[in-house]
Amino acid sequence: MKLKTFKGGIHPPDNKQWSEHKAIEDCPLPDELIVPLSQHIGAPAVACVEVGQQVAKGQEIGAAKGFVSVPVHAPTSGEVVAIESRPHPGGASLPAVVIRADGEDRWSGDLQGADPSSLSVEEIVEKVRSAGVVGMGGAAFPAHVKMSPPPEKPIRTLVFNGVECEPYLTADHRMMLEETERVLQGVAILQYVYGAERVVIGVEANKPDAIALLQKECADNPVEVMPLEVKYPQGAEKQLISAATGREVPSGGLPMDVGVAVHNVSSAAAVTDAVMLGRPLIERICTVTGPAIREPKNLRIRIGMPLSHLVGVCGGLTEEPGKIILGGPMMGFTQAGLDAPTTRGTSGLLLLRDEDVAKSPEGPCIRCARCVDACPMNLLPTTIAAYSRRDLVAEAEEYCAMDCIECGSCSYVCPACLPLVQSIRYGKAAVLAKKRNS
Ligand code: SF4
Ligand code: SF4
Structure with missing residues (x-):
C-alpha cells in the first residue's frame, strides 16, 4: 500500500x-541545575523564589507572565543558589534559576x-x-x-x-x-x-x-x-x-x-x-x-x-x-x-x-531548481534568498518568505552549497522588523 x-x-x-x-x-542528577525562565514561545516566566530558599521537586520557581506563557518548576529538591543570566541554548545569556540539588529528590506535597x-x-x-x-x-x-x-x-x-x-x-x-x-x-x-x-x-x-x-x-x-x-x-x-x-x-x-x-x-x-x-x-x-x-x-x-x-x-x-x-x-x-x-x-x-x-565552498546558482522541487511549502527558495541577501524586504515578503518553515531542505539539496535557509531566515527577520516599525 x-x-x-x-x-x-x-x-x-x-x-x-x-x-x-x-x-x-x-x-543521574548533577550537583547543580540551571533552569532557564525562557523555555517556550511567548513571554518568559518571572522568578518567584529567592536566593537561599529551599525548593521541592515540582515547585513553581518561575511564574507565567500573560496568557501565552507558562510557569517553570524545580526539577529536583534543593537550594536556590543564584538567579542570574546563564548561557541559554538559543545563544544569548538569559535569566535562569540555579538550584543546588540536595540529593533527596523530594516532590512538593502540593x-x-x-x-x-x-x-x-x-x-x-x-x-x-x-x-x-x-x-x-x-x-x-x-x-x-x-x-x-x-x-x-x-x-x-x-x-x-x-x-x-x-x-x-x-x-x-x-x-x-x-x-x-x-x-x-x-x-x-x-x-x-x-x-x-x-x-x-x-x-x-x-x-x-x-x-x-x-x-x-x-x-x-x-x-x-x-x-x-x-x-x-x-x-x-x-x-x-x-x-x-x-x-x-x-x-x-x-x-x-x-x-x-x-x-x-x-x-x-x-x-x-x-x-x-x-x-x-x-x-x-x-x-x-x-x-x-x-x-x-x-x-x-x-x-x-x-x-x-x-x-x-x-x-x-x-x-x-x-x-x-x-x-x-x-x-x-x-x-x-x-x-x-x-x-x-x-x-x-x-x-x-x-x-x-559539510564544508564545501559556495558557488553561483546554476538555476537547477532542485531547491524548488524540495521545498515542502511550494516556495521559490532561490528567489527569496536572493532578495533577502540584497535587503529587498518587500520583494522577499511578496514571494511568501514568511511561509518558510526553515526546514533546510533547499540548502540540503543545493549543488552550489548556497546557505539558502540562512538567507531566508535573515529575510524573515527583516520582514518582521519592518512590520514592527510601520
Ligand atoms: S527552508 Fe523554507 S524555503 Fe527552504 S525548503 Fe524549507 S520551507 Fe522551503
Ligand atoms: S538548488 Fe541551488 S543552484 Fe539549484 S536553483 Fe536552487 S539555489 Fe540555484
Whole structure:
C-alpha cells in the first residue's frame, strides 16, 4: 500500500541506528541545575523564589507572565543558589534559576492529580497550563493556548505527531515503545478536551515496532495509527496535516483554520502527568547521539541539566566535536559549547565530528531548481534568498518568505552549497522588523 505523505521534501540518511534500539535510561542528577525562565514561545516566566530558599521537586520557581506563557518548576529538591543570566541554548545569556540539588529528590506535597473524567474541560486546560506543558517536538508552544481554540474554529481532527523525521533522533520512538500507556492516556484526555471526531497518530514507516504496538493497543478504540512515508520534514505541522488529513493549511494560517490541532506524542505523555498525577513538566526523553559521543543513549533528563553532564553520562567524547547541535541536524540549534542547560524543547544532543560537517565552498546558482522541487511549502527558495541577501524586504515578503518553515531542505539539496535557509531566515527577520516599525 502506498504510504501517505506531502509534496516536496528530501531523503537524508536517517542515522537512527546509533540509538534506536537503546532503551530509555534515567540520567543521574548533577550537583547543580540551571533552569532557564525562557523555555517556550511567548513571554518568559518571572522568578518567584529567592536566593537561599529551599525548593521541592515540582515547585513553581518561575511564574507565567500573560496568557501565552507558562510557569517553570524545580526539577529536583534543593537550594536556590543564584538567579542570574546563564548561557541559554538559543545563544544569548538569559535569566535562569540555579538550584543546588540536595540529593533527596523530594516532590512538593502540593501536587494533586485527578481522574480526568471527574474534571471539566476548563479544569484540564488549567492543569496543563499550570504544569507548564509545551510542544515537545521543538517549537515549545504552550499547550494550553493550543487547547483553547476560539468557538468559531472547532477542532474536528486531532493529529498526534509520532513522526520524528529529524535524522539521528529516537526519543519519541522510544517513548512510543516504552511508555505507550502514558502516551495513549494523553491522547484520550486531549480527544475529550477538543471533542474531536477523528484522532490520528502519524508515525514514519521506519518505526515498524512502534506502529505495530500502537495499532495493537488502539485495536479497541477509534484512534487511527497511520504509517507515513519516510521523508523529511514529514513531522512539520503543515506537512503532517497534509499527509494525515489531505487538508492544506492556507498561507499565513493555522491548523485550526482547517479544523485540526496537532500535538507531539511526548506532549501527550506530559498531559497525562499533568492531569492524572498533577506533575509539572520537569523531565523529558532526550537522544544523546552522533559519531563524536562514546555511548549514544536515550536518556530521561531533567530540565536544567548542563549539556556537559549529559555527555559525561554517555561516556564522554571520542574526539573534539566538529559541531554540537541541540535537536536534529536539520532544524536544531548549533551550540558554541556544552555550557547551556537542557530545556523542555531539548529532544536531542547531537555531537558530530569534523569530517561529518559539510564544508564545501559556495558557488553561483546554476538555476537547477532542485531547491524548488524540495521545498515542502511550494516556495521559490532561490528567489527569496536572493532578495533577502540584497535587503529587498518587500520583494522577499511578496514571494511568501514568511511561509518558510526553515526546514533546510533547499540548502540540503543545493549543488552550489548556497546557505539558502540562512538567507531566508535573515529575510524573515527583516520582514518582521519592518512590520514592527510601520
Ligand atoms: S524555503 Fe523554507 S520551507 Fe522551503 S525548503 Fe527552504 S527552508 Fe524549507
Ligand atoms: S538548488 Fe541551488 S543552484 Fe539549484 S536553483 Fe536552487 S539555489 Fe540555484
